[in-house]
Amino acid sequence: MDKKPLIEVSILAVVLLVLGSLTNVVGYQTVHSSNQLMVHDEVDQREVLFQTIVDIANNKEIQRIISNSQTPTGLFKPDVKFQAFTHQTITKNQLKRMYFIGSLLSKVISTSRVQSMIRTHQLSNPGLIQRINAVIEKNATLQGEITQLKNLDCGCGQAATWGFPIICTTLLVLMGVVVFFFLLLVLLLSPPPSAIDELLDLLVLLLGPLPTLYQRFNCPVPGENDFPVVSDISPADSEQNVLLNLTELSFRLTDHEGDLMSYKVTTTPNIGKGSAKLVSNGTYTIPIQGIQPSTQCTWKILLYEGNYIGIPRQKTFTFTTAPIAPVISNPIPKHNAAYVPIVTSQMSFDLLDYQGDLMDWTVETQPDIGSGSANGVSNGRYTIAINNLEYDTTYTWFVNATDGNNWINKKYFFTTTSEGLFVLEPVADTYVSDLQPNQNFGGGWWGRRMELSYDNASYSYFYDSRAMVLFNLSSIPANPTVISAKLNIYYYDYDTINPSGREITCHRILEEWNESNVTYNSMPDSDPVECASTNVPTYFTWVEWNVTSEVDDFINGGFENHGWMIRDYKNPVQYNCNHWYYSLDSNNDYPPRLFVWINTL
Numbered sequence: 001m002d003k004k005p006l007i008e009v010s011i012l013a014v015v016l017l018v019l020g021s022l023t024n025v026v027g028y029q030t031v032h033s034s035n036q037l038m039v040h041d042e043v044d045q046r047e048v049l050f051q052t053i054v055d056i057a058n059n060k061e062i063q064r065i066i067s068n069s070q071t072p073t074g075l076f077k078p079d080v081k082f083q084a085f086t087h088q089t090i091t092k093n094q095l096k097r098m099y100f101i102g103s104l105l106s107k108v109i110s111t112s113r114v115q116s117m118i119r120t121h122q123l124s125n126p127g128l129i130q131r132i133n134a135v136i137e138k139n140a141t142l143q144g145e146i147t148q149l150k151n152l153d154c155g156c157g158q159a160a161t162w163g164f165p166i167i168c169t170t171l172l173v174l175m176g177v178v179v180f181f182f183l184l185l186v187l188l189l190s191p192p193p194s195a196i197d198e199l200l201d202l203l204v205l206l207l208g209p210l211p212t213l214y215q216r217f218n219c220p221v222p223g224e225n226d227f228p229v230v231s232d233i234s235p236a237d238s239e240q241n242v243l244l245n246l247t248e249l250s251f252r253l254t255d256h257e258g259d260l261m262s263y264k265v266t267t268t269p270n271i272g273k274g275s276a277k278l279v280s281n282g283t284y285t286i287p288i289q290g291i292q293p294s295t296q297c298t299w300k301i302l303l304y305e306g307n308y309i310g311i312p313r314q315k316t317f318t319f320t321t322a323p324i325a326p327v328i329s330n331p332i333p334k335h336n337a338a339y340v341p342i343v344t345s346q347m348s349f350d351l352l353d354y355q356g357d358l359m360d361w362t363v364e365t366q367p368d369i370g371s372g373s374a375n376g377v378s379n380g381r382y383t384i385a386i387n388n389l390e391y392d393t394t395y396t397w398f399v400n401a402t403d404g405n406n407w408i409n410k411k412y413f414f415t416t417t418s419e420g421l422f423v424l425e426p427v428a429d430t431y432v433s434d435l436q437p438n439q440n441f442g443g444g445w446w447g448r449r450m451e452l453s454y455d456n457a458s459y460s461y462f463y464d465s466r467a468m469v470l471f472n473l474s475s476i477p478a479n480p481t482v483i484s485a486k487l488n489i490y491y492y493d494y495d496t497i498n499p500s501g502r503e504i505t506c507h508r509i510l511e512e513w514n515e516s517n518v519t520y521n522s523m524p525d526s527d528p529v530e531c532a533s534t535n536v537p538t539y540f541t542w543v544e545w546n547v548t549s550e551v552d553d554f555i556n557g558g559f560e561n562h563g564w565m566i567r568d569y570k571n572p573v574q575y576n577c578n579h580w581y582y583s584l585d586s587n588n589d590y591p592p593r594l595f596v597w598i599n600t601l
Helices: 004-022 045-057 060-067 092-108 111-121 126-138 140-151 165-189 193-207 210-216 548-556
Strands: 229-234 239-242 248-254 261-268 274-279 282-287 296-305 313-321 327-332 337-340 346-352 359-366 372-377 380-385 394-402 407-416 421-424 428-433 449-452 465-470 481-494 503-508 532-535 542-546 564-567 579-582 593-599
Touching: 045 060, 045 140, 060 126, 126 140, 165 193, 165 210, 248 261, 248 296, 261 282, 274 282, 327 394, 327 407, 346 359, 346 394, 372 380, 428 449, 449 564, 465 481, 481 548, 532 542
Parallel strands: 239 313, 337 407
Antiparallel strands: 229 248, 248 282, 261 274, 261 296, 296 313, 327 346, 346 380, 359 372, 359 394, 394 407, 421 593, 428 465, 449 465, 449 579, 465 564, 481 542, 481 579, 481 593, 503 532, 503 564
C-alpha cells in the first residue's frame, strides 16, 4: 500500500497542531497549557478560545475559501486542493485532543523551525487571510467571540510548576511509550488517509486517563518555555543612535517557575561586564563606560537555571551609538533626483546634533544657482533659495556643518527635466476591493500600496480590486500641443502566482472621488472601455500605459480630469493572482508618475 498519502496528511496535521500551540489566534497570544489559563469573571478562557476556533473552522464560507485554495508549496503535490479538510464539522472535543498533542509537539519542534515551515510552505498568504478576515468581519457571532477573547486576561505569564515531579515524570514517560508504540503500529499497518480520525480515537483510547492525570497533577510540558526569560532590554535590541552618556545596560529576568537564576554579561567592544548568582525575578543592570560614537556594540547574556552549572542559554543584543558630529539628512531635492522642474525655487535639509550642541552650516552649489549659511543654530530644517535652473542640467550642492569641534559634509546631486517634459506625482491614489466593499484603503498601512485582482462571477472566492490615481495638470501651460503622455506605476509584489503576462487595463474615471473615503460601494463610474492596456512584466519594474489622448482631452478638449482606474479583469482567470503597486504614500523612489511631453515651439 502506498504510504505517501498518509505521510502527507500526517505532515499537514503536525503543522496545524504546532501552529495551534504557537501562533497568535485572533488576538489571543500563545496558549501554553491548560493549567496556565486563568478564569476571569467566571469565563474559562480556553473554552472561549476553542469555541471560537470551532466556529471559524465550521463556517461554510470560510471552508469554501480554503477548499478552493491551492495547497501550500511543497507540502503536497502541485494543484491539490484542501477538499479533504473542509466541508466537515470539527467538534470541541476533537480540538482539545489536537491541542494536547500539539502542545507536546510544540516542545519538540522549536518556534524558529515552525516559522521556517510557515515560510517554506506558504501556510500564510495575505490574500487568503484577507478573504477569511472579510468573512469574520461580517459574522456577528464570530465578532462577538473575538471581542470576548480580547477582553479576557491571558494568564500566559504565569507558567506552571512541577507540583509532583516524580508523578509528572512517570506520566510523561508512560505517554511517550504509548505514542511510540502507536506510531510503530501505524507504520506497520499503513492505513489509508480516511482512517486518520479513527487512528486518533485509538490513540486517545490507548492513552486512557494519562493526559487527564498529567493536567490534574499540575504538570507542564517540559521544554524551552520553562527556561528563564530575558525581557525589557535597554537599550532595545538593534536600537540606533544611542546617546553617548549611556552608563548602564539593563534587562529583566523571569523564571516562571520561581526558581533562582544566575547570569554572566559580556560586551564587545569591552565597555563593561557583570554577573550574579542565584537571583530571583527582577530587573538587573550592568555599568558601562567608554562607549565611542558611531559604534555598534554587542552584549551577550549567558543565563543559567540555578547556579553556574549545566548548559546556559545565550542571548545576544546589539545597539549603535550616535555620531558625535552633526547629522545632515532628508535633502530636497532628493539625492540623485531626476526630472526636477526648472521652476524649483529652494533646496532644504535636516540638521541634527545628538549632543544638543549649537551648529554652523554653509551650502554651496555647482553650477552656481544659490548659496546660504547660518551660525549658532539648533536642530531643525533649513532652506536655501535657488534660481536660474536650466533644462537637462545636473547640479551639485554641498552642505557643511560643525558644532565647533566636529565637522560633517554631504554632497548631493539632482538633474533637471528636459524642455517640454513635465513629470507629475499624483495628488491622490488608492484602491478599492469588493472583498471589503465598505473599507477605505486611502490611509494607514493600506495607503502605501495599490492592489489589483480580478472578478469572476462564477466563483465567489474571486474578488475585484482596482487601483485609482489622479494627477493635477495645472502646472502644464495652457493650450499646449501634447506630444506624448505616459502613466507609470511600479509593480513590486504578488500573491502566490506570478501574474506575468496578464493584461491590465487603464480606464478614464468619469466622476469626482476622494482617496480618504472612497470605497468599492461608493467608487466613481469609469469608462467600461479601456483607454490603454499593457501586460504585467515578468519581474518587478515599472508598468506603463500610453494616455496621450486622455491628457490632451483633459488639457485642450474640455473634458474633466478625474484620473484613471486600473483593472485586471480579462481572462484567463488564475486563482490567487493579486498583485501590488507602490502608491505615493509608500515614501520611496517609486511613486506613480505621469510623464507629459509638450511642444514648446
